[in-house]
Amino acid sequence: MDFDLFIDRKCTESLKWKCYPEDVLPLWVADTDFRCPPAVMEALHKRVDHGIFGYGLPPEGLDQVVIDRFRRLYNWQVSPDQIGYVPGIVTGFTLVLRALCQKGDAVIFQTPAYPPFIESPKASGLIGIQNPMYLDEQGIYRIDFDLFERQIIDNKVKIYILCNPQNPTGRVYNKEELLKLAEICLRHNVIICSDEIHCDIIYDNNKHIPIASLDPEISKQVATFMAPSKTYNIAGLHASVAVIQDEELRKSVQDYMAYLISSPGVLSLVAAKAAYEHGDEWLREQLAYLQGNRDLIGEAIETGRLPGVTWSKPQGTFLAWLDCRKLGIEGDLQEYFMKHAKICLNNGCTFGKAGEGFLRLNFGCTRTVLNQGLDQVAEAIRKI
Ligand SMILES: Cc1ncc(COP(=O)(O)O)c(C=O)c1O
Numbered sequence: 001m002d003f004d005l006f007i008d009r010k011c012t013e014s015l016k017w018k019c020y021p022e023d024v025l026p027l028w029v030a031d032t033d034f035r036c037p038p039a040v041m042e043a044l045h046k047r048v049d050h051g052i053f054g055y056g057l058p059p060e061g062l063d064q065v066v067i068d069r070f071r072r073l074y075n076w077q078v079s080p081d082q083i084g085y086v087p088g089i090v091t092g093f094t095l096v097l098r099a100l101c102q103k104g105d106a107v108i109f110q111t112p113a114y115p116p117f118i119e120s121p122k123a124s125g126l127i128g129i130q131n132p133m134y135l136d137e138q139g140i141y142r143i144d145f146d147l148f149e150r151q152i153i154d155n156k157v158k159i160y161i162l163c164n165p166q167n168p169t170g171r172v173y174n175k176e177e178l179l180k181l182a183e184i185c186l187r188h189n190v191i192i193c194s195d196e197i198h199c200d201i202i203y204d205n206n207k208h209i210p211i212a213s214l215d216p217e218i219s220k221q222v223a224t225f226m227a228p229s230k231t232y233n234i235a236g237l238h239a240s241v242a243v244i245q246d247e248e249l250r251k252s253v254q255d256y257m258a259y260l261i262s263s264p265g266v267l268s269l270v271a272a273k274a275a276y277e278h279g280d281e282w283l284r285e286q287l288a289y290l291q292g293n294r295d296l297i298g299e300a301i302e303t304g305r306l307p308g309v310t311w312s313k314p315q316g317t318f319l320a321w322l323d324c325r326k327l328g329i330e331g332d333l334q335e336y337f338m339k340h341a342k343i344c345l346n347n348g349c350t351f352g353k354a355g356e357g358f359l360r361l362n363f364g365c366t367r368t369v370l371n372q373g374l375d376q377v378a379e380a381i382r383k384i
Contacts, residue, residue, distance in 0.1 A: 001282055003034055003289040006366050016362075025343045027373045030167070032233045032318060032364030034286065039278035040232060040271050047270045056266035058085055062273045066241055069276055076213035082245045084254070085272075087238040087264045089197050089225040093161060094120045096193045096223050099256030101126055106155040110143060111352035112321070114167040114195075118352055129155050132354040133169065139312050141169040143177060149184045159191045162211060165198040168321045168351055168360045170314020172206040175214070182211055182218040191249070192222045197240075200231035200283060202316040203291050212245060220246040223253065230318075231283060232275040233364075239268035290318050293363040293370050300374050307381055318364035324348075325357035327384060333359055341380035343373055 009017040016029045035041075063080040070076040086092040094116075097107060103125035109117045111130040121128040131148050133141045151157065162181065165172045173181075185192050192211060199208040212222040227240035244250035264272075297320050298313055300306050310323045322345075329336050334347035337359065348358030361377075363370055 001034075001037070001285050003286065004366055004368070005035075006368065007033065007035055009033065020338070020344050023342050024338060025369070025373055025376060027362045027365065027369075028344045028346045028360070030230065030317075030319060030362055030364070031235050032230075032286075032362075033366060033369065034233050034364070036233050036271070037275060037279040037282035039282075040234065040274045043270050043274035044267060047267060053266055056263075056269070058263070058269050059273045062269060062276075065273055065276045070210070070213075070243075074208070074210050074213045076210055078243055078245065082243055082250065084242045084244075085264050085269060086225075086240050086242050086257075087261060087268075089195055089227055089229075089240045090116045090120065091261060092225045092240055092242050093193050093195055093223075094124065095257055095261070096191075096253055097121060097124050097126060097159060097161075099253045100191055101158050105158045107159045107161060108148070108151055108155070108157045108190075109161040110163065110166065112168055112348065112355035112358065113352050114163060115350045117161050117163065118350075127155065129157060130352050130354070132352075133171075135312060141166070141171045141312055143173075143181070145180050145184065148181070149188070152184065152188050152190055157188070157190055159193055160185050162192055162194045164194065164196055164211065165202065165208065165316030167198060167317055168319050168346070168348075168355070168358075169312060170317045170319055170321065171312075172202055172208060172315040175209055178209055178211045178214060182214060182221075186218065186221060190221070192218075194222055194224045196224060196226045197230055198317045199226055201287065201290065201318055203287070203294065204315065206315040208316070212243065216245075220249070223249065228272045228275040228279070232271075232279050234268070234271050234275060237265070237268035237271050239264040239272040241272075289367075290364065293318070293365075293367060294320070296367065296370060297361070297363060297374070300378075305374060306377055309377070309381070318362060320361040320363055321348075322359045322361055323357065324359055327381060329384060333357070337377065337380045340383045341376040343376040343380070345377075 016026045106127040107121040108129040136142045212219040224243040229235035308327045346360035348355035
């Protein structure tokens, strides 16, 4: 796969490329500019050529592909009845919140946070509790576990929305951290809703560990969401995997879901199966390419190409969380970069209070586009 190949997306309905004026370079919403694996295109072509798109079932063998994948990658044993498919992870975790909470209940998550973690509880009549992370001496984002536990107790928190790998910081939590989080949640009877959408985009020696895979006692309190959407750039097809191993918990969520959402479309599940079954080699190549992009940003920061900008090197995801607080830009950061350098990055303040003064840059693009983006960021800094 040639990840250097630039493919025009303006001729499609791409949110990323069509939301802002033509001359703005879009390095914001989290999809990549890469064409999905050839096996996915082939499977979709074959299914489209059949020409009949009546009501469907998950494709034969999909459950087994998912089960084998979990066992192979995480030594995690899941059975077919514990798996379901939902048309998106935001939909999935919102359903869990609404199924298990009463109006006014509290939900906790780390900040900076993927904006729907903040907005979805609000829209559901729940109280969102922000648990800010901090940077340690090595510049790694860490969780303040004491504060986390205190906030859970003080607010009688019902659900913890975990994001691992974390968007926007790119942290990949290790086993010790996940065990601590789980212990606290078990101690206070908090359900863990684990958004693991970025689980396949991991760099260096980091390893993704599904929190539910740690221990059967932990898995009883977890709803896990994963998807091929970020991994294989098929987010617009809307196919995500939900795993709830505890029967009672699963039934509560399933009962709530009934008549409310339908399963993902027939094409999306065909694509998901092909991606999981045949996408390994493509994914390895993509990871090497994305790691190169990440390291290019690291070099730009270290060598002063982006003076005044710092970051915490992401351990996973294709997102760079840029600390722009020292630049001294007044007013709306996103607007400043859009106006002065025609580049669109995500505004840190939408990721909670902890995100003020930050920008999120999506480096899931060709290296040429990334270099152009870095030049544009530098240009905006020069104009301060
Ligand atoms: C942490 C996280 N969760 C969920 C989503 C969106 O998932 P979906 O499109 O399946 O709703 C994103 C997309 O950026 C994300 O970063």
